Amino acid sequence: MNLDFNKNLGNTDRIIRAATGVILMTLVFTKVLKGWQAILATIISILQFFDAIFSYCVLYDILGCSTSHHFVKEQ
Incomplete structure (x- = not known):
């Protein structure tokens, strides 16, 4: 099985996505978000x-x- 993904995210986009993930998980672990x-x-x-x-x-x-x-x- 060959998973060949072309990278399509720049560094700024990656940082924003990682920060969003950290913020969301923090809200879950601190029980601000429930259910x-x-x-x-x-x-x-x-x-x-x-x-x-x-x-x-x-x-x-x-x-x-x-x-x-x-x-x-790719075309």
């Missing part, structure tokens, strides 16, 4: 962390946009 809100925040936080770690966003890929300087759009 379905905590579940939703956890899911979003995990997705944000994966985006930041791998420099890849599925939505950006679908829309064909990028904040990375190394992005090459």
